[in-house]
Amino acid sequence: MHTEDDTKLTPREVRALARDNKLTAATSALCPDYVKASLLILPVAYADDFLRFASWNPEACPVLEVIREKPLSSFLAPGANLCTDFPRYRVFLNGEVSEEVREVKALWNIGSVGFLLGCSASFDGALLAAGLPVRHVEEHRAMPIYQTKLRTCPAGPFRGPVLVSMRPLPQAAVKKAYQLTEPMELVHGAPIQIGAPEEIGIADLNKPDFGEAASIRDGETPVFWSSSATVQAALRFAKLPLAITDVPGYPLISDIRNDALPELFQKEKARV
Known part of the structure; x- marks a missing residue:
């Protein structure tokens, strides 16, 4: 905090x-x-x-x-x-x-x-400038990060699951967030999952693997971006x-x- x-x-x-x-x-x-x-x-x-x-x-x-x-x-x-x-x-x-x-x-x-x-977290400023909410910034929390069932492509000793960051957004804002972040490939680019966290193996959004849970309000959809915390899992392997x-x-x-x-x-x- x-x-x-x-x-x-x-x-x-x-x-x-x-x-x-x-x-x-x-x-x-x-x-x-x-x-x-x-x-x-x-x-x-x-x-x-x-x-x-x-x-x-x-x-x-x-x-x-x-x-x-x-x-x-x-x-x-x-x-x-x-x-x-x-x-x-x-x-x-x-x-x-x-x-x-x-x-x-x-x-x-x-x-x-x-x-x-x-x-x-680099593109949070672009989201905020466009009038989109960034909950972990609003709530002064560490960004929530989750391990998924998606797998990385292995190389040498490195392999393991993909981890993702999450930002809850009003449904009407999701397309704008996608458009804003898609060109920003140097900081993960576009979301890889919109809604349906269970489809990528996330059982409980209130229990992130890293960071702190963010409030999800009525009418909001969890949106997930790839996270460099994927490295944490790769090191375990x-x-x-x-x-x-x-x-x-x-x-x-x-x-x-x-x-x-x-x-x-x-x-x-x-x-x-």
């Missing part, structure tokens, strides 16, 4: 609070006009397998940036430290969550590769000796506004 004052923070201020261990807010509900990114840190030996997994599952794992040198080199958030500027981290050992911590500086070494993955992620609902907030991401991303690809 966060306070009304938190909604006025800039991305740099949010990251500074996280770095100083003073932020408990769900960052998925902050700075809705800015690109947000989930994190994966792997030993270099598994980096190519993960890139192949991501390329075969682009809706669930859109890669925004690969950081192979030091954790301070992000073009999405210059000066940000991937090891300190997320509010919470998960450390996986042999596929199981070993602990949740506030920083992972001691775990980034010369053999580490970092991935910043698109987060669907991969059973790598070490991996690090953010905690779902607590992504990094970049300095890039959502409407600037496509052009900037194309420039970065051309540069490398």
Whole structure:
């Protein structure tokens, strides 16, 4: 949960609070006009397998940036430290969550590769600007995320179920939400399921696997987008000796506004 004052923070201020261990807010509900990114840190030996997994599952794992040198080199958030500027981290050992911590500086070494993955919270600003409700922002909650019976396309040791984020929308707003998010492939794009959560294996919307349940009001339909939290399940199957992620609902907030991401991303690809 966060306070009304938190909604006025800039991305740099949010990251500074996280770095100083003073932020408990769900960052998925902050700075809705800015690109947000989930994190994966792997030993270099598994980096190519993960890139192949991501390329075969682009809706669930859109890669925004690969950081192979030091954790301070992000073009999405210059000066940000991937090891300190997320509010919470998960450390996986042999596929199981070993602990949740506030920083992972001691775990980034010369053999580490970092991935910043698109987060669907990035397009909340576009929905809000169009007059559509975004319930987890309204209620100051971490975005609800659910495991489904849909499966990813495996690559190397990576495989497992697809996870999805959910936003309840009035039926009349669903088409507009689809149109707004479909072009935003870098942050998961269009919804993959509209209504009927049981069809994708979700039994109870009041019990998300990650984040917090969002209120669904009369006349609203749950709409589901692929989530980069899919990585959490893939790591359980991969059973790598070490991996690090953010905690779902607590992504990094970049300095890039959502409407600037496509052009900037194309420039970065051309540069490398």
